Amino acid sequence: MGFFRIFLFMSLVSISVCQENLNPDLPRPLIIELQESIEPQLRESVEELKLQCGSWRLAVETNNLSPWKTIPEECADYVKEYIMGRAYGMDLERVSNEAGLYAKSVELKEDGKDVWVFDVDETLLSNLPYYAEHGYGLEVFDSVAFDKWVDKGSAPAIESSLKFYEGVLSLGFKVFLLTGRSEEQRSVTVENLISAGFQNWDKLVLRGFEDHGKTATLYKSEKRSRMVEGGFRILGNSGDQWSDLLGSSMSIRSFKLPNPMYYIP
């Protein structure tokens, strides 16, 4: 793809720039001439790459991409900058604000059957400390290493989500947590959630033995259907994956948190 050519071009440019820096004896006018001819091209390539990676990220967030295993290599810096800069936090906050406006706008019945469903990872808890060590999605997912990280129980809260979570509870919603984590991780998940500040959920649903091998879309749809069969009304659903939100027994409104680091089908 075109990405690769840009990547190659930029590598060559950076090599040639480095070589110039290693040659302090070159007459000064030559350096200026070289920089003048390289800089606009370099800037253009950086802009082009930003544009391409921005377009890739939009495709991720709108669920247009086919299942993918890692972020494009040439977008590694772009994704890191997005996550570690202000944009990711700003996007997360906006989701909670919009969800909050909706949550306040709906009238709850008196029967305690109005539910908000939350995913856990990258929705309530942040695994950034883990992903920072693994290239922000550049490495193929390693379930052994990730489970080790989960077992530490030290994932911090996404602050804007915690605030929204507390708001939802205070409005009188029942809160159901529906996670792709396995039943064996229940106690460490409970401990982690509590130490991160989450309390008073009504249900924590994890993958049981019978759910292994199912796609997240199917597993979560089945669990939502069971909630609906139990008489609950799913008014809101928050998740960072479309597989948290789509399928059967969908919520009245769904809120997609940003996540350009990984994809779960």
Place this chain on the structure above:
Amino acid sequence: MGFFRIFLFMSLVSISVCQENLNPDLPRPLIIELQESIEPQLRESVEELKLQCGSWRLAVETNNLSPWKTIPEECADYVKEYIMGRAYGMDLERVSNEAGLYAKSVELKEDGKDVWVFDVDETLLSNLPYYAEHGYGLEVFDSVAFDKWVDKGSAPAIESSLKFYEGVLSLGFKVFLLTGRSEEQRSVTVENLISAGFQNWDKLVLRGFEDHGKTATLYKSEKRSRMVEGGFRILGNSGDQWSDLLGSSMSIRSFKLPNPMYYIP
């Protein structure tokens, strides 16, 4: 909101810069001093606004926003630049490419019941000539003026969508067009589609008398349900609005084309 303060700040900055330009008699060092102090702040404000508007656009494209009538005033330039620059075209092209990969990957049955559903406006046909005259979404939707534009029948094709449309037909899909336009606009819509290069669709469904007043989500869901009742399998669906894609009888896969200019519930 914070937007407004930035907007105000930038207006003041641009006024002060203009006033400087109107004063050619000022001693030169003073101008330089002023520019040096303003430029970093100005650049920062421009960056901040870009970040905020980018975050707003992501919320639009992921369907997180509450129904909205116009784009935020402070994002007018941002949206215009997005649409008229390379990003919009690049995003459109990526949707068609991804949809094309999926379309090629599915195996069609021999019974001619495999369907791809397309929306029309901002999916196959582009109303950019109209929206360019109306602030790219900055003005409240004016159905009388828009219908006048539609009646001209001169909306151009979105080129990447036309190419994809032809690919879908050549793979053997049946193509159903499902538009929010009204039945009275049938003949002008047919003429416009044909003159823009679209041919050989199997059905063109428009809003009948009984559909007026329904949300697009409900109207399109009902029409899709009727397709399914007719034995058709909706394997793909392309639309620029989430109301083209969500609801009942949803497609196996949906493709969301970008559109930061307007929202249809």
